[in-house]
Amino acid sequence: MLRYIKHNMTEIEGISIYPILSLLIFTLFFAVMLTYVFRMKKSRIEEMGDMPLKDSSEDITTNFLND
Amino acid sequence: MEIEKFSYDNKIVRNFGYATIIWGITGMLVGLIAALQLAFPEFFNDYLGFSFLSFGRIRPLHTNAVIFAFVGNAIFTGVYYSLQRLVKARMWSDKLSYINFWGWQFIIVCAVITLPLGITQGKEYAELEWWIDILIAVMWVVFGFNMFATILHRRVKHLYVAIWFYIATFVTVAILHIFNSFALPVSLMKSYSAYAGVQDALVQWWYGHNAVAFFLTTPFLGLMYYFVPKAANRPVYSYRLSIIHFWSLIFIYIWAGPHHLLYTALPDWAQSLGVVFSIMLIAPSWGGMLNGLLTLRGAWDRVRDDVTLKFMVVALTCYGMVTFEGPLLALKNINSLSHYTDWTIAHVHVGGLGWNGMFAFGMLYWLFPKIFRVKLYSKKLANQHFWIATLGIILYAIPMYIAGFVQGLMWQEFNADGTLANPEFLETTQALAPYYMLRSLGGLLFIIGAIMLFYNLIKTAKSGNLLANEEAEAPNLRLSNAKASGKQFWHRSIEKRPMRFMLLSIIVVAIGGLVEIIPTMIVDGNVQTISSVKPYTPLELEGRDLYIKEGCYNCHSQMIRPLRFETERYGEYSKSGESVYDHPFQWGSKRTGPDLAREGGKRNNTWHYQHMIRPKDISQGSIMPAYPWMKENNMDLSLMETKINAMRTLGVPYKKGYEKIAAKDARIQAKEIATDIVNGLPKKFKKGLNLDKEINKLRKKEIVALIAYLQRLGVDIKAENEANAAKGKTAEPTVSDSTNNLKE
Numbered sequence: 001m002l003r004y005i006k007h008n009m010t011e012i013e014g015i016s017i018y019p020i021l022s023l024l025i026f027t028l029f030f031a032v033m034l035t036y037v038f039r040m041k042k043s044r045i046e047e048m049g050d051m052p053l054k055d056s057s058e059d060i061t062t063n064f065l066n067d
Numbered sequence: 068m069e070i071e072k073f074s075y076d077n078k079i080v081r082n083f084g085y086a087t088i089i090w091g092i093t094g095m096l097v098g099l100i101a102a103l104q105l106a107f108p109e110f111f112n113d114y115l116g117f118s119f120l121s122f123g124r125i126r127p128l129h130t131n132a133v134i135f136a137f138v139g140n141a142i143f144t145g146v147y148y149s150l151q152r153l154v155k156a157r158m159w160s161d162k163l164s165y166i167n168f169w170g171w172q173f174i175i176v177c178a179v180i181t182l183p184l185g186i187t188q189g190k191e192y193a194e195l196e197w198w199i200d201i202l203i204a205v206m207w208v209v210f211g212f213n214m215f216a217t218i219l220h221r222r223v224k225h226l227y228v229a230i231w232f233y234i235a236t237f238v239t240v241a242i243l244h245i246f247n248s249f250a251l252p253v254s255l256m257k258s259y260s261a262y263a264g265v266q267d268a269l270v271q272w273w274y275g276h277n278a279v280a281f282f283l284t285t286p287f288l289g290l291m292y293y294f295v296p297k298a299a300n301r302p303v304y305s306y307r308l309s310i311i312h313f314w315s316l317i318f319i320y321i322w323a324g325p326h327h328l329l330y331t332a333l334p335d336w337a338q339s340l341g342v343v344f345s346i347m348l349i350a351p352s353w354g355g356m357l358n359g360l361l362t363l364r365g366a367w368d369r370v371r372d373d374v375t376l377k378f379m380v381v382a383l384t385c386y387g388m389v390t391f392e393g394p395l396l397a398l399k400n401i402n403s404l405s406h407y408t409d410w411t412i413a414h415v416h417v418g419g420l421g422w423n424g425m426f427a428f429g430m431l432y433w434l435f436p437k438i439f440r441v442k443l444y445s446k447k448l449a450n451q452h453f454w455i456a457t458l459g460i461i462l463y464a465i466p467m468y469i470a471g472f473v474q475g476l477m478w479q480e481f482n483a484d485g486t487l488a489n490p491e492f493l494e495t496t497q498a499l500a501p502y503y504m505l506r507s508l509g510g511l512l513f514i515i516g517a518i519m520l521f522y523n524l525i526k527t528a529k530s531g532n533l534l535a536n537e538e539a540e541a542p543n544l545r546l547s548n549a550k551a552s553g554k555q556f557w558h559r560s561i562e563k564r565p566m567r568f569m570l571l572s573i574i575v576v577a578i579g580g581l582v583e584i585i586p587t588m589i590v591d592g593n594v595q596t597i598s599s600v601k602p603y604t605p606l607e608l609e610g611r612d613l614y615i616k617e618g619c620y621n622c623h624s625q626m627i628r629p630l631r632f633e634t635e636r637y638g639e640y641s642k643s644g645e646s647v648y649d650h651p652f653q654w655g656s657k658r659t660g661p662d663l664a665r666e667g668g669k670r671n672n673t674w675h676y677q678h679m680i681r682p683k684d685i686s687q688g689s690i691m692p693a694y695p696w697m698k699e700n701n702m703d704l705s706l707m708e709t710k711i712n713a714m715r716t717l718g719v720p721y722k723k724g725y726e727k728i729a730a731k732d733a734r735i736q737a738k739e740i741a742t743d744i745v746n747g748l749p750k751k752f753k754k755g756l757n758l759d760k761e762i763n764k765l766r767k768k769e770i771v772a773l774i775a776y777l778q779r780l781g782v783d784i785k786a787e788n789e790a791n792a793a794k795g796k797t798a799e800p801t802v803s804d805s806t807n808n809l810k811e
Binding site for chain 1: 149153155225227228229292296297300302303306307310311314315318344539575578
């Protein structure tokens, strides 16, 4: 629906910088994020992944419920 | 290392759990009533034609109830349970937890009372009036503050990914809600959106699009990352993927609406890029879905026995389907067919019933036995719930998809001679009757399932004892780490980490937001003004308020697209300059009835009068509700002065001092219309009536104001065109004389 107001946009000065800027931010963002993720230590990853399961008190109280 | 003893608050989890079920069933029931009204309109008009039950008023109640009451309480249930355990700390303040609980329930009760009374701001999914909006903001901050304080007092070093999703949810929903809710109150029960027309539409859909993202999606993904591993008793498939999932999802999601809009304003290559970005959203969404499903690798046999896992697998599958469909709907060619039809309704219900509903059910089946320390009352009943709910979703969604296609195609169909194959909108509505009935059945099944869940969980609770304060112990890794390192810096950096994280999420979300908001602000000065478009007369303004009150926008759009099948049916396509005085905009998003952007002058006042009182008498087979109370209720012009002042404050050019005579002007115009209506009535109705007396009675009624508004729609632009066509000749004055008083 919103695309029908496009004539309002074309008149904005310097609007063409938006897509270029957007693309730059976009690429940069993913580059930084992927670098961070793949440089994480395996031990740390495993430790983090186990967090929901390492809840000692609850396991004690509820293990007996499991069929 | 010293082990600290503490306890988890389970009572708050139970409270939110019950609230989820009770409001869930309520919200779904309201939805069922709305669905039945479309399936059996005559029955409702004849036997249940109460104003507070009419479709336009209860459809917002349905959407608000299921989004903010059902899903909202489910979010709190899951977050209050998982957050405490993930950070190994009790909620920071029990008091704040309970303020959050009771405050949220109070807001819901306010919604349940105000919406059926027609107290609304008239913006989809943001209908609640200004003071309820403030309450929502306060309660949301209470929740966020409590959450943050808990995180700061954690006993673990790192924050699990689920908490990231909770934090992003908190900050983004706060931003969206506050920016979209800017309004100028004229009384306790009435306010006008601070934005108008195009700008209002931009802000509203920026909100609408991202409310789906950050209220219905991210918090549930956080819950998914906790409860699926819990229920499957194995860690999430890939923690790395979950990090990528989180950042890319919150980054791209908020762009999806904005760049769609932005790039289409630009050359072709940029438009294509915009579509590519929309499609890209599939990647993080599916990354998350697969991460959830693959967590069950090697444990698929357990899905057969474990009812929680069953619900969660269906929820994730629905999430996958709906996030694949969403980007497709953003494609121009598909959107031109799907928009305004029941296809959208099908889409949101696969998300709402399938993803949110099924996940919430699965979570509750897992939680209640845990906190009541007992086995689930009946596994068999839970299994039956699973099947009945799944069947309900199918019976709901498939008829609605078909209804969408059927109606969309009927709108577009042309005869060989170039005329519309279905010139009467009503023909396309009548074709949907069987689908509307089937859909109601699907919804009914889903509700029956929810009631089975309620029964099962109450029985479970009764057979066990609530472990209100669950004892726990854990070493304080946060503090010990700081002490061990011996450096003040390290300590501080760990303390600051959640704050830094929150800031980073705000920035990531804000980038997408700003890219949209900045042009939104600039666009204000760029909307082409149309000289013939004038502010509404006081009576039309009053009529517009009634149009909003009755929720007409739920079924009628005021936005004709520049497509041949649209302009052929309704007239010239809508221009942004036409709605510059519309606080709020009323473009709508669904056409259960025809578009009204060019309604003014198409039919006479008497037609409208009779049609509003009993639609089916005027258009055979109409499914529109009747509005008999509008000819009984007197219009309230006491606020007219304040309303005109408020509109002027918002930038509508009423001349100074006009507010003093506005109410008088309204009465003059009302008498003209009332006279016209009464004189136009068929002879059989007029027999034996004292016409002057009838006019005198009618001119004070709400219906006259509403008709004044309907007759104004699109008239200004028609006048301009006629004037242009006549070249020099003055156009026929199509607007009441009182309009002239508005000119500077």
